[in-house]
Amino acid sequence: TPDGGARPKTAPGAMMAFANDARSELMQENDQLRARASKADELQGKLEDALDDLDQWNGAKATRLIDPERIGRSQFANRHALNFAGVEFEQLKAEIQNAGGNVQPIKVRALTSSDETLTYEIVFGHRRHEACRQLKLPVLAVVDNLDDKALFVEMDRENRARKDLSAWEQGAMYRRALEKKLYPSNRKLAEAIGVDLGALGKALALANLPEDVVSAFPSPLELQFRWAKPLSDALSADPNGVLARARELKTQAGRVGAREVFERLIARGGQGVEPFNPPISIQIEVAGQRAGTVAVTAKGGAIVTIEPGVITVAEAEPLANLLTGFLAKQKGRQ
DSSP: OTTSOOOOOSHHHHHHHHHHHHHHHHHHHHHHHHHHHHHHHHHHHHHHHHHHHHHHTTTOOOEEEEOGGGEEOOTTOOOOGGGGSSHHHHHHHHHHHHHTSOSSOEEEEEOOSOOSSOOEEEEEOHHHHHHHHHHTOOEEEEEOOOOHHHHHHHHHHHHHHHTOOOHHHHHHHHHHHHHTTSSSSHHHHHHHHTOOHHHHHHHHHHHTSOHHHHHHSSOGGGOOGGGHHHHHHHHHHOHHHHHHHHHHHHTTTTTSOHHHHHHHHHOOSSSSSOOOOOOEEEEEEETTEEEEEEEEOTTSOEEEEEOTTSSOHHHHHHHHHHHHHHHHHHHHHO
C-alpha cells in the first residue's frame, strides 16, 4: 500500500488497493498540473506587463554619445553667431558642464557626403552642440533618418517651441528654405510649418533687408517683427536716404541702441541723417511736491499732464491761455 502497510490478501481487497493507488497518483498529477497552470498564468501576466512597457517605447529612437567634431551645422542653420556668446550661452555651458553633458539630447541625421570629418548634420540643438564642442564633451544625440523637408519642419517647430529664436533668424531660415526650393511659395511654406502667413512675411522682410541696414543695428537679433513694414516702406520711398543713414549709423556701432537706429532709419526729410530726439519727461514741482509732467516725444511733440487736485475746473482755462501765449511767442521767434 502507499503507506507501506500490508497488502490485502483477497481479490476484492487487492482491487480496492489498486484503485486507491491510481486515485492517489491522479491526484498528484492534478496538483502538479494546477501548479504548472498557475505558473503559466504568472508568466503570462509578466509577459503582458513587459509588452505594455515595450509599447510605451514604440517609435522611440535610441540616443548615443557622439564626438561633436563629427557633427556639422545644418544647411538650414538659423542660429546667428551671437547666440554662441554672452551671458545666456555661458549659463548653458555651465549647466552642461555641471551635468557632465547635455541632458536634453540634440537631433542629428547621417550625412551622405564623403566628408571624412563630418558624419552627421544637426536637425536641432545647435547651441547645445556648440556648448559641448567648446567643453570638449561628447554630445548626447538622437540619430534620425529625415529628408530636407522633415528636417526643416522639425527644426522650425523645435525653435519656435523654445521661443528663443529672433525674428531675423526665423526670416533667414524661411528664406533659405525658399531658396532651396523646399516650398514653391510663402503660402505653402506657412501651411507646412503652421505659422501665420503675415508673420512669415514680416520675418522674410527682415531677413531680406540690405546688409547695410542690418549691420546698422547693434545686433540683427534685436530686429523686431513690427519694424519690418516701416523699414520696407522707407526703403521703397527713399532707398538712397535709408542706406546713407544706415552707413552713418554703422560708424556709431555700440553707441546707438536698436530702437534709435530704427527711428533714424525711417526718418524722412532734411539732408543726411535726420536728428533724433529721444523721448524725455520733465517733472513740474510746486513747493517741493510733484504737480505734473511735460513729456517730449521722439517725434518732437509734447504732452502736458497735471496731477489730480492741483488745479480746479475754473483754472483750466487760464492755464490754457498761458500755454497759448507761450506757444504763440515761440512761433513768433521762428
